[in-house]
Amino acid sequence: xxxxxxxxxxxxxxxxxxxxxxxxxxxxxxxxxxxxxxxxxxxxxxxxxxxxxxxxxxxxxxxxxxxxxxxxxxxxxxxxxxxxxxxxxxxxxxxxxxxxxxxxxxxxxxxxxxxxxxxxxxxxxxxxxxxxxxxxxxxxxxxxxxxxxxxxxxxxxxxxxxxxxxxxxxxxxxxxxxxxxxxxxxxxxxxxxxxxxxxxxxxxxxxxxxxxxxxxxxxxxxxxxxxxxxxxxxxxxxxxxxxxxxxxxxxxxxxxxxxxxxxxxxxxxxxxxxxxxxxxxxxxxxxxxxxxxxxxxxxxxxxxxxxxxxxxxxxxxxxxxxxxxxxxxxxxxxxxxxxxxxxxxxxxxxxxxxxxxxxxxxxxxxxxxxxxxxxxxxxxxxxxxxxxxxxxxxxxxxxxxxxxxxxxxxxxxxxxx
Amino acid sequence: xxxxxxxxxxxxxxxxxxxxxxxxxxxxxxxxxxxxxxxxxxxxxxxxxxxxxxxxxxxxxxxxxxxxxxxxxxxxxxxxxxxxxxxxxxxxxxxxxxxxxxxxxxxxxxxxxxxxxxxxxxxxxxxxxxxxxxxxxxxxxxxxxxxxxxxxxxxxxxxxxxxxxxxxx
Numbered sequence: 001x002x003x004x005x006x007x008x009x010x011x012x013x014x015x016x017x018x019x020x021x022x023x024x025x026x027x028x029x030x031x032x033x034x035x036x037x038x039x040x041x042x043x044x045x046x047x048x049x050x051x052x053x054x055x056x057x058x059x060x061x062x063x064x065x066x067x068x069x070x071x072x073x074x075x076x077x078x079x080x081x082x083x084x085x086x087x088x089x090x091x092x093x094x095x096x097x098x099x100x101x102x103x104x105x106x107x108x109x110x111x112x113x114x115x116x117x118x119x120x121x122x123x124x125x126x127x128x129x130x131x132x133x134x135x136x137x138x139x140x141x142x143x144x145x146x147x148x149x150x151x152x153x154x155x156x157x158x159x160x161x162x163x164x165x166x167x168x169x170x171x172x173x174x175x176x177x178x179x180x181x182x183x184x185x186x187x188x189x190x191x192x193x194x195x196x197x198x199x200x201x202x203x204x205x206x207x208x209x210x211x212x213x214x215x216x217x218x219x220x221x222x223x224x225x226x227x228x229x230x231x232x233x234x235x236x237x238x239x240x241x242x243x244x245x246x247x248x249x250x251x252x253x254x255x256x257x258x259x260x261x262x263x264x265x266x267x268x269x270x271x272x273x274x275x276x277x278x279x280x281x282x283x284x285x286x287x288x289x290x291x292x293x294x295x296x297x298x299x300x301x302x303x304x305x306x307x308x309x310x311x312x313x314x315x316x317x318x319x320x321x322x323x324x325x326x327x328x329x330x331x332x333x334x335x336x337x338x339x340x341x342x343x344x345x346x347x348x349x350x351x352x353x354x355x356x357x358x359x360x361x362x363x364x365x366x367x368x369x370x371x372x373x374x375x376x377x378x379x380x381x382x383x384x385x386x387x388x389x390x391x392x393x394x395x396x397x398x399x400x401x402x403x404x405x406x407x408x409x410x411x412x413x414x415x416x417x
Numbered sequence: 418x419x420x421x422x423x424x425x426x427x428x429x430x431x432x433x434x435x436x437x438x439x440x441x442x443x444x445x446x447x448x449x450x451x452x453x454x455x456x457x458x459x460x461x462x463x464x465x466x467x468x469x470x471x472x473x474x475x476x477x478x479x480x481x482x483x484x485x486x487x488x489x490x491x492x493x494x495x496x497x498x499x500x501x502x503x504x505x506x507x508x509x510x511x512x513x514x515x516x517x518x519x520x521x522x523x524x525x526x527x528x529x530x531x532x533x534x535x536x537x538x539x540x541x542x543x544x545x546x547x548x549x550x551x552x553x554x555x556x557x558x559x560x561x562x563x564x565x566x567x568x569x570x571x572x573x574x575x576x577x578x579x580x581x582x583x584x585x586x
Contacts, residue, residue, distance in 0.1 A: 179504040193454075301483065336503050403537055
C-alpha cells in the first residue's frame with residue numbers, strides 16, 4: 001500500500017463512520033436514507049466533476065432552501081399592510097435583533113438565485129445538455145422546458161418580493177410592472193385589474209403579491225423542481241454520460257472517456273453536495289454581512305423618484321420598453337408591450353423550442369462547446385450579451401428623465417413641485 | 418355484453434366525465450372570479466378640488482389624485498399627472514420663458530412642460546407628447562361646479578378634449 005493510500009485510509013477512518021464495502025451496501029445507503037433515496041446508488045466521476053456542471057443547479061437549489069428558511073422567519077416579523085409593511089422593514093433594520101442580517105441574507109439569496117439559475121441555463125446550453133445523445137429513453141428537452149419555467153418562476157418570486165417593503169423603490173418598480181401587463185392589447189386592462197386587485201396599487205395589490213410570494217410561487221417551484229429531479233433519473237442521468245454510451249457504440253470517434261468510472265453516491269456525491277451547500281451558505285452570509293439592503297422613503301404615489309429603476313435583472317426590459325414604442329400614422333403600440341412582453345417573450349420561446357430543433361450530432365451531447373454547435377453557441381452568446389449589455393447600459397448610463405449620461409456626469413436633479 | 422349495452426355504458430361514462438370536468442371547471446372558474454374585485458376601496462374618481470377662488474393662479478398639484486389643475490383668469494382646466502407610458506408621475510417643469518413648440522403640424526404656445534422621470538417621455542404644456550416612449554398625450558378631465566356648495570369638482574373618469582376649459586362665472 002502506498003503512502004498516499006495509507007493516508008487516505010486514515011482520513012477515511014477519521015471522517016467517515018460509514019464507508020460502503022460493496023455495491024449492495026452502497027445502494028442501501030442511498031435508498032434507505034430519506035434525504036438521499038432519489039439519487040442513484042452510483043454516479044460517474046464526470047457527472048460529479050466541478051468542471052462539467054459547475055454545480056450550478058445544486059447552488060440554485062441551496063439558495064432556494066436558504067430563501068425558504070429566512071423567508072419563514074421573515075413571515076413572523078413582516079405585516080403585509082400598506083400602513084405597516086414599511087415600518088416592519090424599518091424594525092428589521094433597527095429594532096429586531098439580527099433583523100438586518102435576516103433581511104440581507106434573504107435579499108442576497110434572491111439576487112444570487114436569479115444569477116445562479118440563469119448561469120445554470122447557460123451551462124446547459126453550452127454543454128448541449130438538453131440533447132439526448134444515443135439514449136433511447138431520454139427526453140432531456142422536456143427538462144430544458146421545465147428549467148425555463150423555473151427561471152421565469154424565479155424572476156416572478158424576485159418581482160413579487162420586491163414590492164413587499166412598500167417603499168418608493170418597490171412602489172414604482174411594481175407600478176411599471178403592472179402597467180406592462182396593462183399594455184397588452186385587448187386583455188391588458190383585465191390582467192392589470194386582477195394583478196393589482198383594483199385600478200391602482202394598494203392594499204389588494206400588496207396582499208396578492210404577498211400570497212404569491214410566500215405560498216403560490218414557492219409551491220410551484222417545489223413541484224417543478226421535484227419533477228426536474230425525477231426527470232434526470234428517467235433521462236438516464238446527466239447528459240455527460242451520453243459520451244460514455246456513445247464511446248461504447250462508436251469506437252471510431254475517439255471520444256474522451258475520462259471520468260467514466262462510477263463511484264458510490266455516498267460518500268462521493270454526498271460529500272460534494274455538503275461542500276457546495278456550505279460554500280453557498282457562507283457566500284450568502286458574507287454578502288449579507290457587508291452589503292446592506294436599501295430602503296427608500298415610504299411609498300408615495302404622488303411622487304416618482306428620478307430616475308426610477310427596476311432591479312438589475314429587469315433593467316434590460318426597462319431599457320427595451322423605453323425605446324420600443326412603435327409609431328405609425330395609423331396606430332401606436334406602447335413600448336411596454338413591445339419591449340416588455342413581445343421581445344422577451346419571443347426570446348424565451350426561441351430558447352425553449354430550440355432544444356427540440358437542435359439537430360447537432362450525438363457526440364455534441366454533454367460536452368462544453370462542441371465544434372458542431374459553434375454557430376448556435378455564438379447566437380446564444382449574442383443573446384446573453386444583448387441582455388447583459390442592456391442591463392449595464394441602463395444601470396450606469398441612464399440618468400434623470402432616463403436620459404443618456406456618462407456615469408460620472410450625472411446632472412443635479414432639477415427642482416420639481 | 419350486447420353492443421347496445423356497451424354503447425349505453427360508453428355514453429353514460431362520457432356524460433359522467435363531462436359532469437365531473439364541468440363541476441371541477443366551474444369551481445375553479447368561481448375561484449378565479451373571486452379575484453376580480455366587485456367593490457373598490459379606492460379614492461373616488463370624482464372629487465372636490467375646493468372653492469375655485471382658493472386655487473392658485475397657474476398650477477395646482479393634487480398629489481393623492483395625481484392631477485394638475487390650472488387656473489388663468491376665469492378659466493380652469495385639469496390635466497392628468499399620470500404618464501401614459503407606464504404610469505409614473507410626471508414632473509411639472511416651469512420654462513424660463515414662454516416659447517412655441519412645434520409638434521408635427523401643431524404649434525403649441527407653452528409656459529411649462531411635463532417630463533416623466535421613468536423613461537423620458539416629454540409632454541408639451543397642453544399635454545401633447547413630443548418625445549419619449551409614451552403612446553399618447555396626457556388626458557384632460559371634466560370639471561364642474563357643485564351648485565349646492567360652489568365647490569369645483571373634477572371627474573377623472575370623464576376625459577374631455579384637449580383644450581377644453583371650464584369658465585368660471
